Amino acid sequence: xxxxxxxxxxxLNPAVAPLAWMLGTWVSDPLGEGEFxxxxxxxxxxxxxxxxxxxxxxxxxxxASNPETGKPMHRECGFIRVKPGTNQVAFISxxxxxxxEVEEGEVQGEQLTxxxxxxxxxxxxxxxxxxxxxxxFRLTAEGKLEQTxxxxxxxxxxxxxxxVTYKKVTS
Numbered sequence: 001x002x003x004x005x006x007x008x009x010x011x012l013n014p015a016v017a018p019l020a021w022m023l024g025t026w027v028s029d030p031l032g033e034g035e036f037x038x039x040x041x042x043x044x045x046x047x048x049x050x051x052x053x054x055x056x057x058x059x060x061x062x063x064a065s066n067p068e069t070g071k072p073m074h075r076e077c078g079f080i081r082v083k084p085g086t087n088q089v090a091f092i093s094x095x096x097x098x099x100x101e102v103e104e105g106e107v108q109g110e111q112l113t114x115x116x117x118x119x120x121x122x123x124x125x126x127x128x129x130x131x132x133x134x135x136x137f138r139l140t141a142e143g144k145l146e147q148t149x150x151x152x153x154x155x156x157x158x159x160x161x162x163x164v165t166y167k168k169v170t171s
Contacts, residue, residue: 010054015084019058021110021139022050022080026166029144031067033163037156038128043067044074048145048166057081082107089114091135098122099130110139128153143168 012020031043046064053059058080064073078093091103091114099121105114115134132152139145149162 009052012052013054013056015056015082016052016058016080018082018087018107019080019089019112022058022112022137022145023052023171024168025049025170026145027169028164029167030165032064032165034161036151036161037159038153044164046164046166048147050080056084080112098125101133103133103135112137128155132158134158140165 012023026048028044028046032046033041033043035041044064045067046062048060048062050058050060059078060080061075061077063075065071066073074096076093076095078091081090081092082088083090087106087108089105089107089112091105092101093103094100099119101116101119103114103116105112113134113136116132119130119132121129130151130153133149135147135149137145137147145166145168147162147164147166148160150158151161152158
């Protein structure tokens with residue numbers, strides 16, 4: 001298997017072909033922007049790695065860091081699955097904040113729109129607890145990947161939270 005991966009990797013599973021536009025290593029350019037009514041706005045640097053190993057899903061990691069100090073910030077990893085023969089997509093994410101979520105939505109062309117349908121957290125997760133997340137990924141005409149995230153907590157209705165545009169650095 002190691003030689004298969006080093007020789008270009010396995011073929012893309014047909015189930016995830018509608019998401020092939022997401023594959024690659026992406027870095028924020030410009031810096032990502034974060035906001036929420038209960039916190040000061042902030043900027044962050046992020047690397048997104050979206051890959052596959054031939055299974056009917058994509059693998060992902062998002063690693064954010066402070067752009068001035070390089071100190072690690074938010075990190076999440078998981079899987080993106082497509083229900084075969086449909087445009088229905090599930091996004092399964094585990095985050096270093098102690099949140100695990102499942103978002104579901106649809107891929108239409110080069111846009112993926114998702115909303116959380118289940119969310120769990122560790123018993124000592126920071127308050128106020130996140131109650132809902134929605135996000136959109138979109139490939140721009142310039143070949144950049146955009147991600148926007150909206151969030152609701154137990155004390156705040158759904159509001160904009162993150163906006164980031166990535167440039168592709170490897171396929």
